[in-house]
Amino acid sequence: MATNNAGSGSVRTHLLAGCFAISLSVLPLAAQPVSKPVLAAEEELQSDAELYCKNIAASAEEARLSWQTWQLVSLEAKVRQQVEKLERKQQEFEAWVERRERLLSEVEGHVVSIVSRMRPETAAAQLATTDEETAMGVLLKLKARVASNILDEMDPARAAQLTQAMVGFTDPEGAGGF
Incomplete structure (x- = not known):
């Protein structure tokens, strides 16, 4: 089933604006930090793909480094074998x-x-x-x-x-x- 991301983003924005308005009327204005509602609105405006990439960036970097380390270890073993072979030939x-x-x-x-x-x-x-x-x-x-x-x-x-x-x-x- 295909979803319409453009329509769902618009609905989210309206829901967020409504929740924001309700929270402002319920909470005292002086007690509410100014940066939280602005950050929440910015996060909601980001696409799902951006949020997904942002959330998995650390684990993707770790996986990439792990793969590169494995490749280097493998290459080092091959080089060591070739060096031993050349030393025997010498x-x-x-x-x-x-x-x-x-x-x-x-x-x-x-x-x-x-x-x-x-x-x-x-x-x-x-x-x-x-x-x-x-x-x-x-x-x-x-x-x-x-x-x-x-x-x-x-x-x-x-x-x-x-x-x-x-x-x-x-x-x-x-x-x-x-």
């Missing part, structure tokens, strides 16, 4: 790097000693097929005379490439060169 990565470095240092010493005992032609053929960083690392650890003999036996383009890489490695500024 520990795994650090352990892997440590194992790799240890293995490379052991192997590198062996490879350098093996290459230094090879004939220059054979060592040049071996280093020509390895990646640039490995070949450069081996050549840098060899004695200069052995490294120059190996580079002399390599393809000139590959030897120049490795030599340039070694110069860049020993002089990071790139100031040195031919």
Whole structure:
């Protein structure tokens, strides 16, 4: 059943005015506070929706804050889980790097000693097929005379490439060169 709010507000206003007039005639004028009838009239003029919003504002604010707090707690838990996951991955990565470095240092010493005992032609053929960083690392650890003999036996383009890489490695500024 639909109600006519406009008509009901008008009726309320008339009823309020009548009640106000009766209360003024019954009560002594000096004993009656002036602000109460004015406030009551103002409240009656407010719409039902305004009164409802005014009445539930505190509980709505509390509910909103409660929901936001719950959201923050939930997000904090997710962030904490991700941080723990990343810390585990970081520990795994650090352990892997440590194992790799240890293995490379052991192997590198062996490879350098093996290459230094090879004939220059054979060592040049071996280093020509390895990646640039490995070949450069081996050549840098060899004695200069052995490294120059190996580079002399390599393809000139590959030897120049490795030599340039070694110069860049020993002089990071790139100031040195031919």
